[in-house]
Amino acid sequence: MNAFAALLDRLVYESRRNAKIRLIADYLRATPDPERGFALAALTGELSFREAKPNLIRALIQERCDPVLFEMSYSYVGDLAETTALLWPAPADAPPESRRNSPLPRGEGSASRRSARSAAHPVPGHNRPPPPSLSEVVETLATTSKSDLPARLAGLLDALGETGRWALLKLITGSLRIGVSARLAKTALASLGEMEPDAIEEVWHGLAPPYIDLFAWVEGRGPRPVSRDPAPFRPPMLAHPLELEDLETLDADGFAAEWKWDGIRVQAASFAGTTRLYSRTGEDVSGAFPDLVAALAGMEAAIDGELLVLIEGRVQSFNVLQQRLNRKSVSNALMTKYPAHLRAYDLLAEGAEDLRALPFAERRARLEAFVARRAPERLDLSPLVPFASWDALTAARADPAAHGAGADADAVEGVMVKRLDSPYVPGRPKGLWFKWKREPYTVDAVMMYAQRGHGKRSSFYSDYTFGVWRDAAGGGAELVPVGKAYFGFTDAELAQLDRFVRNNTTNRFGPVREVTHTAETGLVLEIAFEGLQRSTRHKSGVAMRFPRVSRIRWDKPTAEADRLETLEAILAKGETEQHPTGG
Amino acid sequence: MRATDILTLTPQGLYCPLGGFHVDPVRPVPRALVTHGHSDHARAGHGAVLATAETLAIMAVRYGEDFAGATQVAALGQTIRQGDVAVRFVPAGHVLGSAQIVIEAGGTRLVVSGDYKRGYDPTCLPCEIVSCDVFITEATFGLPVFRHPDARAEVDKLVASLALFPERAHLVGAYALGKAQRVMALLREAGWDRPIYIHGAMEKLCGLYEDLGVPLGEVVKVAAADRATLAGEVVLCPPSAIQEVWARKFPDPVAAFASGWMRVRARARQKGVELPMVISDHCDWDELKASILETGAGEVWVTHGQEDALVHWCGTQGISARPLHMLGYGDEGEDSGDLAAPAAAVESEASP
Numbered sequence: 001m002n003a004f005a006a007l008l009d010r011l012v013y014e015s016r017r018n019a020k021i022r023l024i025a026d027y028l029r030a031t032p033d034p035e036r037g038f039a040l041a042a043l044t045g046e047l048s049f050r051e052a053k054p055n056l057i058r059a060l061i062q063e064r065c066d067p068v069l070f071e072m073s074y075s076y077v078g079d080l081a082e083t084t085a086l087l088w089p090a091p092a093d094a095p096p097e098s099r100r101n102s103p104l105p106r107g108e109g110s111a112s113r114r115s116a117r118s119a120a121h122p123v124p125g126h127n128r129p130p131p132p133s134l135s136e137v138v139e140t141l142a143t144t145s146k147s148d149l150p151a152r153l154a155g156l157l158d159a160l161g162e163t164g165r166w167a168l169l170k171l172i173t174g175s176l177r178i179g180v181s182a183r184l185a186k187t188a189l190a191s192l193g194e195m196e197p198d199a200i201e202e203v204w205h206g207l208a209p210p211y212i213d214l215f216a217w218v219e220g221r222g223p224r225p226v227s228r229d230p231a232p233f234r235p236p237m238l239a240h241p242l243e244l245e246d247l248e249t250l251d252a253d254g255f256a257a258e259w260k261w262d263g264i265r266v267q268a269a270s271f272a273g274t275t276r277l278y279s280r281t282g283e284d285v286s287g288a289f290p291d292l293v294a295a296l297a298g299m300e301a302a303i304d305g306e307l308l309v310l311i312e313g314r315v316q317s318f319n320v321l322q323q324r325l326n327r328k329s330v331s332n333a334l335m336t337k338y339p340a341h342l343r344a345y346d347l348l349a350e351g352a353e354d355l356r357a358l359p360f361a362e363r364r365a366r367l368e369a370f371v372a373r374r375a376p377e378r379l380d381l382s383p384l385v386p387f388a389s390w391d392a393l394t395a396a397r398a399d400p401a402a403h404g405a406g407a408d409a410d411a412v413e414g415v416m417v418k419r420l421d422s423p424y425v426p427g428r429p430k431g432l433w434f435k436w437k438r439e440p441y442t443v444d445a446v447m448m449y450a451q452r453g454h455g456k457r458s459s460f461y462s463d464y465t466f467g468v469w470r471d472a473a474g475g476g477a478e479l480v481p482v483g484k485a486y487f488g489f490t491d492a493e494l495a496q497l498d499r500f501v502r503n504n505t506t507n508r509f510g511p512v513r514e515v516t517h518t519a520e521t522g523l524v525l526e527i528a529f530e531g532l533q534r535s536t537r538h539k540s541g542v543a544m545r546f547p548r549v550s551r552i553r554w555d556k557p558t559a560e561a562d563r564l565e566t567l568e569a570i571l572a573k574g575e576t577e578q579h580p581t582g583g
Numbered sequence: 584m585r586a587t588d589i590l591t592l593t594p595q596g597l598y599c600p601l602g603g604f605h606v607d608p609v610r611p612v613p614r615a616l617v618t619h620g621h622s623d624h625a626r627a628g629h630g631a632v633l634a635t636a637e638t639l640a641i642m643a644v645r646y647g648e649d650f651a652g653a654t655q656v657a658a659l660g661q662t663i664r665q666g667d668v669a670v671r672f673v674p675a676g677h678v679l680g681s682a683q684i685v686i687e688a689g690g691t692r693l694v695v696s697g698d699y700k701r702g703y704d705p706t707c708l709p710c711e712i713v714s715c716d717v718f719i720t721e722a723t724f725g726l727p728v729f730r731h732p733d734a735r736a737e738v739d740k741l742v743a744s745l746a747l748f749p750e751r752a753h754l755v756g757a758y759a760l761g762k763a764q765r766v767m768a769l770l771r772e773a774g775w776d777r778p779i780y781i782h783g784a785m786e787k788l789c790g791l792y793e794d795l796g797v798p799l800g801e802v803v804k805v806a807a808a809d810r811a812t813l814a815g816e817v818v819l820c821p822p823s824a825i826q827e828v829w830a831r832k833f834p835d836p837v838a839a840f841a842s843g844w845m846r847v848r849a850r851a852r853q854k855g856v857e858l859p860m861v862i863s864d865h866c867d868w869d870e871l872k873a874s875i876l877e878t879g880a881g882e883v884w885v886t887h888g889q890e891d892a893l894v895h896w897c898g899t900q901g902i903s904a905r906p907l908h909m910l911g912y913g914d915e916g917e918d919s920g921d922l923a924a925p926a927a928a929v930e931s932e933a934s935p
Contacts, residue, residue: 012848013857065727066899072892073728077847086728086846166848179852457853 005167024188037210043185081169235426239433488548584689602665618697619681637680676710678761722888756822782820
């Protein structure tokens with residue numbers, strides 16, 4: 001466990017991608033099976049424990065720490081695992097030095113530069129048992145019964161130092177948040193055998209920790225592991241944002257365009273009686289969409305598309321789709337009310353045939369034929385957007401309703417531009433696919449409250465609640481909060497915003513600060529957002545989709561910020577578009 | 584006599600009406616008692632300043648000899664009458680010359696801690712706890728997640744990294760007053776006998792420490808032309824310098840930072856610190872609690888820092904406590920863990 005904990009701790013402080021890959025690869029090379037396999041599972045987010053959950057950590061630490069102090073600490077540190085690792089009391093029989101972080105191993109070359117003081121404050125010996133291995137930890141967490149788990153976990157934590165405790169607790173809280181994606185970990189694994197990371201992705205689904213066969217294959221000691229999954233995940237192809245200057249160099253004749261739907265990009269695969277729905281990152285989300293999975297069963301194909309909710313043939317807003325997201329299971333009532341649907345962009349495989357090497361135009365023809373011939377329910381084709389020139393496409397993007405999207409135009413968040421000859425290449429290859437989003441709405445709002453962020457931003461006031469003016473009941477104008485934004489600014493701007501908050505605080509509520517916001521004083525933020533919705537949960541009656549700070553208006557007097565009527569107008573326009581008859 | 588009659592809170596800072604003086608005032612006042620030389624506590628422009636000889640020397644180096652209308656040396660342990668109160672300066676263990684100020688009147692004793700620590704520091708006198716009725720403490724690291732490890736072990740991490748990466752310069756961010764010299768002294772104790780290189784912003788204060796009898800070994804100011812040759816060497820600099828163009832000329836620099844804030848990983852990550860060294864010149868949580876209990880104070884006032892948690896804890900101990908929410912040193916600069924101090928502020932830092 002200590003070697004794995006040391007790896008995580010090093011990764012936290014390493015920002016260079018290649019250095020991270022090297023650190024992980026070095027660890028994987030130097031660590032035996034099955035220990036490294038569990039480490040790989042942890043880094044790729046494949047470990048999850050039925051009983052060992054974050055609530056258990058809370059319960060354990062709250063038995064050992066005043067709950068008020070725990071909450072203050074957690075609010076400050078912003079990470080449950082780290083808070084608990086730092087707060088965990090050293091067991092009564094621990095040597096006094098156990099409070100120390102274990103220093104880095106001392107290099108051989110250090111002797112010449114050191115005097116004889118090395119024994120002045122040595123770590124005292126002790127006869128406690130060695131700390132548990134990662135394999136032991138994983139096994140304990142996976143197999144211990146719910147009733148025994150609190151005591152077992154406390155025992156493990158007692159046996160580890162701060163870094164070890166932190167790493168162990170990270171395994172339980174799930175997302176490691178150490179700046180390592182599953183992709184990066186797989187890239188490190190691939191480097192052990194000088195393979196492409198996508199070679200790992202292709203076999204990854206259907207394998208299970210500790211991946212003994214996978215390591216053997218990568219290291220050239222064994223055959224390619226056979227994915228037992230008949231409907232494996234195929235790493236998706238992603239697009240680059242389109243820059244206006246790109247248009248000057250690209251030939252419109254070589255490209256096709258289609259709507260970019262405001263849903264969830266998914267991949268559906270159904271072969272030999274197994275049907276799965278994968279998220280863009282390869283997570284199996286079938287459990288949340290049994291209605292769609294059942295409809296796609298038997299199609300003997302792998303389709304790249306957009307997950308949407310359709311009611312009476314009409315695409316619903318992202319807010320509606322959200323009712324179906326982030327669920328492990330789903331009720332019948334919810335499925336009836338919000339039926340899931342797949343709008344197909346691309347055909348990756350049909351029967352036993354892998355189509356990904358074919359040019360887009362050919363795959364598109366195959367997709368159209370497939371859908372026309374045997375479209376199951378809940379599956380349709382995402383239409384192409386015809387255009388003769390970039391100017392024509394610009395017009396279509398600005399007004400999808402008039403260019404074929406019709407009543408569903410509100411669910412269009414832009415256009416996708418794809419080279420007709422592009423093969424389906426996993427990852428984000430340059431020059432093949434582009435995404436071109438619609439211009440966002442913007443509004444000038446006044447910062448009202450600020451809250452410290454979590455994780456990397458835990459010392460910064462980085463979450464801002466902002467408001468616009470409306471008529472106050474007793475005459476005059478008042479600010480009413482309309483949303484919260486926590487990104488869109490650079491690190492340097494964040495430092496300025498943080499300073500502004502600290503210097504202009506008028507009130508504190510725990511981690512939240514109220515900042516000055518009068519007609520004369522305060523800060524105007526230009527907020528960009530993708531859409532608006534009526535909301536009963538917000539005092540203002542509106543909720544923004546995807547709000548972010550697009551500009552800091554240091555120059556603008558707060559009295560000149562926008563009024564609620566501006567948002568009402570956007571809302572009314574949207575409702576007219578959605579209900580063209582005015583109903 | 585009620586404690587609030589002896590010390591009251593004013594916009595300038597704590598004020599003693601019976602003695603006619605402020606303690607660590609944040610704006611110019613006629614008479615100031617100053618606990619230590621960090622610029623958020625020791626400011627220029629007062630009519631008269633009473634402080635330890637070392638603190639006065641530090642202020643003179645920073646602000647020039649005419650930093651106050653008049654100065655008076657407070658000898659440690661000596662009782663000095665100020666109007667109707669008796670004051671006494673007692674070591675605080677924070678930085679060279681740092682003192683707590685004991686104020687007595689009408690049988691009531693208050694102690695203003697200034698900033699203080701209990702951990703090992705070869706560059707200043709250790710903190711002495713004075714029993715009192717009211718203890719006025721800071722709470723920079725007043726959360727139970729802050730437990731400072733032994734500073735010597737943290738310096739060992741630096742020495743180990745130097746051995747591991749002899750081809751890389753090790754830039755150690757450290758506040759120019761106190762932290763830098765403490766790290767240097769600890770490096771010497773760890774057997775590091777190479778010259779220690781310093782950023783120009785630290786030169787005057789390192790020289791002053793030497794003049795005041797704190798040996799730092801061979802200290803060399805980094806010349807611009809030499810930066811590329813300092814592989815395997817230790818270079819101390821203001822924390823903000825690590826992010827600046829100045830740092831780029833060093834061979835593949837390792838960014839280290841000596842601060843109590845390094846205990847929380849997210850803080851170290853924010854600034855791209857690769858080698859966090861948890862070394863603080865303030866009390867950690869356990870030391871704050873122990874110090875309060877040792878004073879026997881029935882009442883605790885918390886000046887700045889994470890006051891809410893410490894006030895809450897005092898309540899659980901049956902000690903009456905209140906936060907003063909003092910601005911000026913509560914919420915500015917590195918005292919609040921703001922690692923992004925601009926370069927212009929390198930000579931005017933506080934020091935966790």
